[in-house]
Amino acid sequence: MLIILIVFTVFVRISFGANILYIQSVAYYSHQLTHFKLIEVLALKGHNLTVFSTHYKNFNNSNIMQYVIGAVHPKSRILESKLDEMNGFEYYVKHELQYHHDAAESQFENIKLQELYLHPENYNFDLLIVECNFCMFIVLAEIYNCPLVSVFSAEPLNFFHEYIGNYVHDTIHPEIIIPAIHGEVSFVERLMSLINQHFFAKIFRARDIRLSQYQFYRKFPNFSFPPLMDIVGNRAKMYFTDTSAMTTNIRPIVPNYHQIAFIHVEPSKSIEDLRIKKFLDDAEEGVIVLSFGSIANDFPEILFNKFCKTFQDLPFKVIWKADYDKFKHLVIQSNILISKWLQLSDILAHPNVKVLVGHGGLKTIEEAIDREVPMVLMPINLDQPFNTFFQVRHEIAVELDLNTFTKESLTNAIMEVMKPSYKENIQKVKLLAYDKMSTSLGEAVENIEYLLKHKEKFTYQRYEGKCSIDRSDLFYDFFWMIGKFLLLIVHAVNYLL
Structure with missing residues (x-):
């Protein structure tokens, strides 16, 4: 027994898994696939995961505690938008933008999720992983004083690339929700891209953040938190996106932005049907x-x-x-x-x-x-x-x-x-x-574990102020109306040309 104890002490490495809170609120099933694979591997590495997702998966791992939150879908189906000849930018403005906020507000009513933010003294989390830009879920990183990781199942919008610090150019990197610019770029196409990128995108970005902030204010009227923009700026330490050089534009990226395409693809299995x-x-x-x-x-x-x-x-x-x-x-x-x-x-x-x-x-x-x-x-x-x-x-x-x-x-x-x-x-x-030195999945897990290992260097002191918003402020609403009016003009000009 003494020999066994000595061998165990000398040769066996003892690891302590982290407690990770993982929230996947986007209702499209395809978005869940990347996250499910990442969750599985993190659990196999010994980490404990509390998972909130819109779809259920039988992980068969005691390290994973999964809760299903409501899968809220847009009022206008995406196929209808195509049949009605509605382009991506118009569909996003009219339906997707509001949908994400409605979904977050509804999902925040989940009883177990409420318990996490109403009684944080009963839990301890070392990391929060989410798929959202400036949604209410990121406040949990502030509540548990932990770093934040954003995982995107598609190419992020350009305004978020700018916020991360990645390079964005109007004609080299056209917004993914407007028609892609093909071949030689004409003057009119450059003008349309310029207007979209430097006017509409900034207005809709401000609107997006303001809606999230307003929901945040209503949900936590008596809590002392910084604005959502500050939480993202202070807490978000890594970004992962399910893209590669084969599926998106090539652009200079910051070191904490990682492309993890193909991680959900597994070796083929026999067909069950x-x-x-x-x-x-x-x-x-x-x-x-x-x-x-x-x-x-x-x-x-x-x-x-x-x-x-x-x-x-x-x-x-x-x-x-x-x-x-x-x-x-x-x-x-x-x-x-x-x-x-x-x-x-x-x-x-x-x-x-x-x-x-x-x-x-x-x-x-x-x-x-x-x-x-x-x-x-x-x-x-x-x-x-x-x-x-x-x-x-x-x-x-x-x-x-x-x-x-x-x-x-x-x-x-x-x-x-x-x-x-x-x-x-x-x-x-x-x-x-x-053909690269490490797999995308391995790279993602290694970077997350690096963040967990050194998280004391990335966390910040709690904010002592109070989150507030002036609901009488009409500044953004005024420009929102102007933006929608100009959007109609741009569509009209584009149709005539």
């Missing part, structure tokens, strides 16, 4: 996979029919993610298999899959690159046109417009990306994405 597995195995002629994520369940019948008419004459089989119950009254061809849920990453790894037809979601693009499947992309809104632009530029995808595509254009696009050059190009893109 035996019906889908047999369909794939028997498809020697090749398979086209059609997946538009969660928005596929909102397809109008006329759009569903357009896809059906295209696929019925193709010499390939088709696996299609859609809500079949909505369309079971229609005649579906025998070469089409429809499922409400797809094990997409593993299906794309099947050797008979030739093409992915999708909406340009970043996670789906990463899975297609990893599985070396060329794409036909029909971006809907927000960052999807931005994501699609880069894949077209890499010559691993063809872009079509969801509102105007025809049977002929979709058929031609599918046959185009089946050319050997697209397969060769996507293999090169995959090599460039993965």
